[in-house]
Amino acid sequence: MRLLLDHASRRNLLGFASLCSLIGIAELGQRLQGSRAVHAHRLLLLVPTTTYRAAPFSDAARALGVEVTIASEEPSTLEGLQPGALLTLPFGDPQAAAAGAVAFARMHPLDAVLAVDDGATEAAAAIAEALGLCHHPPAAVAAARDKLRCREVLADAGLPQPAWRLVADGDDADEVARELAAGAAPSGVAFPCVVKPRQLAASQGVIRTDDPAQFVAALGRLRALLAQPAVARVAGEGLLLEEYIPGPEVAVEALARDGAVEILEIFAKPDIGEGPFFPEETYVAPAGLDEAQRELVAGTTVRAAAALGLSEGAIHAELRLHDGEAWVIDIAGRSIGGLCASVLRFGTVSLEELLLRHALGRKLPSLERDGSAVGVRMLYPPRAGKLRSVRGQTAAEAVAGVTGIRITAHRGQELLPPPEGGAYLGFIFAACATPVEVVAALTVAAAELDIRVDAQS
Template sequence: MDDQILFALGSRTCVPEDPLIAARAMGLRSVVFTPRPPGCGAAAGLMDHVDYVDLQQPEQAVELARRIHDRAPIRGVLGYEEDATLMAAHIAAALGLPAHPVAAAEAAMDKPAMKRLFQRAGVPCADFTVARDEDDAVAWARAGGYPVVVKPCRGGASQGVIRADDDTSLRLAYRRLRRIIRDHDLDNGDRPPSAQLVERYLPGAEVSVELLLQYGEAAVVTEFGKPLPLTGPFFEETVYITPPALEAGLRKELHELAVAAAAALGFHHGPAHCEIRLTPDGPRVLEIAGRLLGGACARSFRDRLGGDVHTYLLRAAMGERVTIPPPAADAPVVGALMMPVPAEGRVVAVGGVERARRVPGVWDVSMMAEPGEVIVPFPEQACYAVGFVSASGRDEADVVDSLSWAGASISLELAPVRPDRWTSPIAAEPGPEPAGLPEPAGQLAGILFDELPAAEALCEARQVLSAQLRQPGEHCRIGVDGVGLLTGWVLDGIGHIGAGGPYPRARRSGGYRRAMSELIAALAAEFARRGATQCVIDVDPRSPALAGTVAALGFARRPRPAPEPGGTRTFSCALTPASCADGEVSGDAGSCCTC
């Protein structure tokens, strides 16, 4: 296997083993670039080479790819998730491989830039603005009317996407979105943290059109319908069906619209996933991405194409001309279920998978949520990672029925989410006695609660400080000019990191990890000056940015205690547990506890 294929994975990529299996079957060596250990069912044994890369430093990934390419040729590059497709575009351009241009990949990452290109090309889309702050958002919404939708300027998987129907709900949604961006360290496109995307809500059903572009020519792979309403306030996608029941004229119009959207961004070579709303005023493009439908949902192409879609993508990435076969006349209707997130919690056990596999019409069940993982509902959720079900049948209703029964068969036992404790020996030299620092509550208000009005932020910050000062020990704090502030205390030779973090301006353009690393190093030096030999920090696992930072700094997570007896609850992954207050189930029946 001298020829290689490079898979670029994103920070939240959920890619099963399928593309790796396809590469192995084609005699290709799989090289994986990823910011974190791959999960979501990706088989480590199928990855011939793995390198951990910083998505914010594509030039480093390019140099690494060059060195690998010099040893054995990289024949093609495939990206999964928007930030990864940008890195893939940089690598492909440097190696002279066919791919979407870097400028197109950048536009696909940035929703406002994308929508401006749509407008310039005459592609119909929702009216939008990048609001300076929540007051600006409310003024814009009032001028044009509600409802509106707030979104991160960059991001995916419906994370942070919230509908608002009036001034009050818009302010709450705007603040919630800013917390999500801060806690998950989402890239805001070098905009101030107060600036967010607000657009008109588009009513109507939603479909996606999947394209494969080859040297500028676009071919439709298939369309997917989303039969369950996506009306908000959050937009967790669950069911995809292909082919959707569409009138021939509308189908042609959607194909042309998707191709126009791809051309507006400058997509040239590779897959594209275009999402469209069927509004009363006609189809409107929501977004387009330089990738195919994600996760195990891509398995739905098998029955439509008569083969694995990843083989076509790999061949196209290698520069071969491929022809997408039309579905057979007797091809079934195919569907995919992205299992809904039933509740927040740490996964203790998964039940009912074999029962789901026995549901008529179901031919694949892939569970991504594993014991120990933390899941949270939308809009905080960062990916569709509970699990996937694939089914086929005679018509749409038949397939939706199979997917619904399969989802209702599966249950998750969840324990409450508690902080993880991370520890590290202190290797820092004792620091000098710090100079006088400003009153910390005002600093923390801007660091931890910058989405709130100033008076509310200060009140919240004072409560945090008050709780910390009740801890026994010698309290301290450290500030780094232009970076941020951290507080802590030393007790019995252990330095405990408390509240704080980087200033909002230091978090822009992916600077969180660098800034937080500098702050922790400075506080560790202060701990050492006070005689501490070990450093401890309690991390909320729902804030992956901090967990990833301390892990990269060499902190070790202590073993988690077992859940207390009776301290867990079991929830159904049913699509519509409407007859239950929260979807909780009893026993292993896989049905609502009150049904």
């Protein structure tokens, strides 16, 4: 199968190249023979080249009897063989992507569009608007993706959030550092503070600084990161500087339907730490909040989504509990990243199937989970370099409570740890009687893994 792919598709096995994992060998074979149910619904699935989430969405579509068209930014030689199954779209230009999807839909009518990761959400929203499909409005998705615009919208709505300011590309680092040290910044931001790119995800480029020297170093480091063409295309202009908010952090998974937001789950992040970097290593649910805290987190998430206009589809938010408030750290019009959604089940229905059912207007299952304790551990490379091997998987899988391990990086892949890196090496999943046991199982399993990376030359 791999030999059929063009060079652009082969070069990143985390993404579009592995069509076997996207739509399945058997299904691809059927499509190449021209078999298609006459009245089957069709999903347009937008798949960035660095994703690992295409297979769960494609599996959900197959379970519902829905045809899938995989859209990628990278053209494939298979596209000409089966034009209904594969499509090339420019995700970085939402209007052009919408025009391409509209033209495609004239021959292959589309019933739903979903983006599997953050980088394609704006294109998905534009396509949905052009075709009259169920989705968050484009303006809402764009505002949520741009951390600067998001802060402006939430400030107008009076939501609790960090003080913030933009550091433009031409701003002098030493001058900004002096303002922060003196507490003279008009925005109210002072040390400690967090500097981050405007449009990256997975904690990429997020750095805490406590004094002028750290700030100047961090700004130089991030400006070097954003100077890389591949990063610059998606990161946005300038950097966002935010007040550091202490306290426990939670992640919220929610679904908006007809403008009403329903909370699906709240995850605790027991090892998020206080910086200087913020890799999200562990998610565990239930989060262990009392009823008042849960209502506070849920209510703030609902208010933030309403302020942004996120009204139809998945919502992922991150908040910190501090000083009697739930402070909005981030919110996006998409579902949880990586393979973390694998731990969420609603009866027998996966989160991906739930989102597809909603996009198609089909009946949804109960949105109440059974309350079981589940968790996921994200694996990061120990240092920059090429992945040589991951040993100890058998021992890690044997740890009581561990339900699976998925290594998503491939041998020889160039890896970067945070804050420059924005991709996970793999995931460990667990389910136990209590959240404490889940965290313990994930910690023990991670310690069993021997991740070997050849240092960069």
